[in-house]
Amino acid sequence: MAGRIVAFRPVVDQEMKDAACRVLDSGHYIRTSPTESSEGKALEEEFGAFLAGSDGRRLYVANLANGTAAMHLAWLAYGVSRGDEVIIPANTFVSVAHCLSLVGATPVPVDVEADTYNMDPASAAAAITPRTRAIMPVHTAGHPADLDPILDIARRHNLLVIEDACQAIGARYHGRPVGTLGQMGCYSFVQNKAMTCGGEGGAVASFDEMRVRRVFNLANHARGEQFHRARGDDSMPVAHDEVGFNYRQSEILSAVARVQLRRLPAWIEQRRRWAGLYRELIAACHLPIDLPGERPYAYHSYVRFEICVRERRALRQYLAEHGVRTQVHYPTPIHLDVPYRDQLGVRPGALPVSERLAREIMTLPLYPQMTADDVAYVVDHLQAFFAQRKTTTA
Ligand SMILES: Cc1ncc(COP(=O)(O)O)c(C=O)c1O
Numbered sequence: 003m004a005g006r007i008v009a010f011r012p013v014v015d016q017e018m019k020d021a022a023c024r025v026l027d028s029g030h031y032i033r034t035s036p037t038e039s040s041e042g043k044a045l046e047e048e049f050g051a052f053l054a055g056s057d058g059r060r061l062y063v064a065n066l067a068n069g070t071a072a073m074h075l076a077w078l079a080y081g082v083s084r085g086d087e088v089i090i091p092a093n094t095f096v097s098v099a100h101c102l103s104l105v106g107a108t109p110v111p112v113d114v115e116a117d118t119y120n121m122d123p124a125s126a127a128a129a130i131t132p133r134t135r136a137i138m139p140v141h142t143a144g145h146p147a148d149l150d151p152i153l154d155i156a157r158r159h160n161l162l163v164i165e166d167a168c169q170a171i172g173a174r175y176h177g178r179p180v181g182t183l184g185q186m187g188c189y190s191f192v193q194n195k196a197m198t199c200g201g202e203g204g205a206v207a208s209f210d211e212m213r214v215r216r217v218f219n220l221a222n223h224a225r226g227e228q229f230h231r232a233r234g235d236d237s238m239p240v241a242h243d244e245v246g247f248n249y250r251q252s253e254i255l256s257a258v259a260r261v262q263l264r265r266l267p268a269w270i271e272q273r274r275r276w277a278g279l280y281r282e283l284i285a286a287c288h289l290p291i292d293l294p295g296e297r298p299y300a301y302h303s304y305v306r307f308e309i310c311v312r313e314r315r316a317l318r319q320y321l322a323e324h325g326v327r328t329q330v331h332y333p334t335p336i337h338l339d340v341p342y343r344d345q346l347g348v349r350p351g352a353l354p355v356s357e358r359l360a361r362e363i364m365t366l367p368l369y370p371q372m373t374a375d376d377v378a379y380v381v382d383h384l385q386a387f388f389a390q391r392k393t394t395t396a
Pocket of ligand 1: 068069070071094095097098140166168169189190191192202203204
């Protein structure tokens with residue numbers, strides 16, 4: 003029985019394998035210009051069309067090596083730097099804070115909502131100081147952050163909103179794709195997300211063409227227009243715009259991502275079906291489990307199905323013994339993690355919801371290829387665990 007149901011499993015099909023082999027056979031693996039015909043450029047256009055709303059505005063995308071690169075370059079593109087403070091949720095992936103440290107800014111973690119696990123807009127408002135430059139809401143596990151109040155706070159204080167949509171590609175807030183409501187959205191295609199590319203991948207998206215172009219150039223050693231013009235004209239000096247990075251995406255992975263993107267809407271629907279079944283079966287058993295919220299404004303993409311339980315360690319062990327792999331994503335909230343606890347001076351207990359989630363949250367298996375029997379198997383074992391606890395404590 004061991005290993006019966008894993009925590010997540012990417013979908014791989016023949017078309018994805020063919021796409022990877024096509025690029026391998028071509029011998030052309032790296033995209034070095036923003037305009038040359040390439041898998042990366044095609045992915046940018048297709049992803050832009052996927053995210054674009056119905057208002058006809060064109061959305062620009064830069065295809066990158068990963069979601070961390072997307073956030074790092076987004077801050078550089080908007081000039082966020084030393085002396086700036088940026089409000090982030092405390093219950094999130096550490097690279098959200100790292101990218102701010104990389105540009106010299108200060109991450110300011112705030113508490114989250116107990117049901118969506120997303121930034122609490124009231125906590126964000128309370129954290130504003132004269133040095134606040136931006137807010138980064140994270141759309142955790144596929145549930146959109148409550149953007150209207152956050153955008154309202156940002157307007158009133160003249161702040162940037164850069165969305166971390168790394169976990170929420172395909173999720174929507176009041177019908178609009180997440181990542182497209184602030185100034186820029188950051189996405190990840192790493193293997194445990196709703197779509198992947200067979201490894202690490204990411205992107206930024208924005209209606210601001212110049213900023214997206216700057217992100218691409220920074221990702222490509224800061225080779226701007228002068229560099230590309232000079233490559234076609236020996237009489238011109240080859241020069242770089244500024245200090246840059248190599249955050250380019252492999253053409254092989256971009257080709258795989260293009261196929262995955264076409265499958266994504268159907269996969270999200272399937273994820274939503276399994277999440278609905280989890281909800282129904284768990285609620286019917288009346289177990290001491292808090293289910294994740296799904297607010298009326300949300301089209302949740304269910305990258306994860308996260309529950310809260312007080313007996314997490316024992317439950318995870320019991321499930322593992324019965325072949326069910328679970329995960330805990332953020333056992334340490336940002337303000338208590340080593341690089342930040344001394345720097346920020348936020349004491350334990352200051353962000354109680356994030357700290358409780360760190361102790362109680364766990365992720366049940368959820369991926370499109372699961373079956374209804376798999377979901378029922380997991381819930382049967384949740385039920386069996388609590389039944390056994392009742393007997394041993396009776
Ligand atoms: C909320 C969040 N932000 C950022 C990232 C960074 O993305 P990547 O792993 O592609 O660098 C992740 C990734 O796992 C994430 O979950």
